[in-house]
Amino acid sequence: MRAVGFRANGGTEVLELLEVPEPVPGPGQIAVRVAFAGVNFAEIQHRRGEFGVPDGPGGLDVPGLEISGTVTALGEGVAGPEAGEPVAAYLPAFGGYAQVVVADTRFVRSLRTDAGEVDLDQAAGLPCVFPTAYGVLRDAGRLRGGETVLVHAAAGGVGSAAVQLARGLGAGQVFGTVGSAGKIPYAAQLGYDEVFVRDGFAERVAEATGGRGVDLVLDPVGGPVREQSLSVLAPFGRVVAYGDLGRHGEWTASVRDLWKGNRTIAGFNIGDLARRRPERIGDYLSQALRLLAAGRIRANVTEILPLADAAKAHELLETGTGRGKILLTPA
Ligand SMILES: NC(=O)c1ccc[n+]([C@@H]2O[C@H](COP(=O)([O-])OP(=O)(O)OC[C@H]3O[C@@H](n4cnc5c(N)ncnc54)[C@H](OP(=O)(O)O)[C@@H]3O)[C@@H](O)[C@H]2O)c1
Numbered sequence: 001m002r003a004v005g006f007r008a009n010g011g012t013e014v015l016e017l018l019e020v021p022e023p024v025p026g027p028g029q030i031a032v033r034v035a036f037a038g039v040n041f042a043e044i045q046h047r048r049g050e051f052g053v054p055d056g057p058g059g060l061d062v063p064g065l066e067i068s069g070t071v072t073a074l075g076e077g078v079a080g081p082e083a084g085e086p087v088a089a090y091l092p093a094f095g096g097y098a099q100v101v102v103a104d105t106r107f108v109r110s111l112r113t114d115a116g117e118v119d120l121d122q123a124a125g126l127p128c129v130f131p132t133a134y135g136v137l138r139d140a141g142r143l144r145g146g147e148t149v150l151v152h153a154a155a156g157g158v159g160s161a162a163v164q165l166a167r168g169l170g171a172g173q174v175f176g177t178v179g180s181a182g183k184i185p186y187a188a189q190l191g192y193d194e195v196f197v198r199d200g201f202a203e204r205v206a207e208a209t210g211g212r213g214v215d216l217v218l219d220p221v222g223g224p225v226r227e228q229s230l231s232v233l234a235p236f237g238r239v240v241a242y243g244d245l246g247r248h249g250e251w252t253a254s255v256r257d258l259w260k261g262n263r264t265i266a267g268f269n270i271g272d273l274a275r276r277r278p279e280r281i282g283d284y285l286s287q288a289l290r291l292l293a294a295g296r297i298r299a300n301v302t303e304i305l306p307l308a309d310a311a312k313a314h315e316l317l318e319t320g321t322g323r324g325k326i327l328l329t330p331a
Contacts, residue, residue, distance in 0.1 A: 003098035009049030012311035025075030036124035037096040064096020066127035090127035092274040115293035125325035130288035133161040145170035147215035223248030300324035
């Protein structure tokens, strides 16, 4: 089968389109013929080496955290989903940029939901992004009805999902920030009350909330943005850290400032959840597919590229020029 992978960490030039052996499902796994693979910022981090050197079979790592496709084979002890069934899968150990993947059934859900069947192209960008948005808003962020939310990187994959889920979970006002003014029109149509350019966002938030501040900030950017996010919190407000897009590395907050200011910093990581609460990811995926089938959320797919163009997809995300969800198709 064809797959895109890398044997050394580096820029997009390390991505190669290759013929590799088709994987065989083991106990608790199924094989899926991939229709579409979602592209995530984490795959850029994987390629750059932020998760370590390639250690897959033959020294080749195949990136890709989420896919949709059709079940082709079941491993030992697996009762379902049946061969031929359309599914979406989160792949914590990567492998999605390929014609066939093996997936752990705990992270696989059928596209045939009780609210209707979800299309393969709409489902592919859900399995990593929606559990992340749910976990950040509800579990780490403890969002309550009527609260005000600020979403950084508002037009990206997780950001596009987060604004819709925040509404579904009963948030009051939802604000977003983007890196440049050119992205505001795209982000605004996702359902934000207002979208600000990230540079200078603290003043804009103060104006928009009459000086009250926000209850919850979703922050995958880090560094100065994380520090300023703490300053825009209303009493008992939370900043959820879940990425380091700005590559600022470690940043330390003063615990004294936190308790003196009734502020909280929380964290979210889907990889840790996959190891320690795998059932929660499956639950979130089921919920997201039902909401999509019922027309209550949109997948925001903006581009579908052939697998061979994986480097182009990475460039779009890495330069911050991408909007919404980009998919690859091995067809
Ligand atoms: N902790 C977890 O479990 C978890 C799970 C999934 C994703 N994440 C994290 O969530 C973040 C978003 O992921 P995603 O897949 O939604 O990414 P995405 O679709 O590529 O969106 C990322 C957005 O971030 C913004 N950005 C800000 N600083 C940037 C920089 N220095 N370089 C590139 N983009 C920058 C860009 O928008 P602007 O132009 O508007 O700034 C870009 O559109 C990433 O940090 C990822 O690692 C974490």
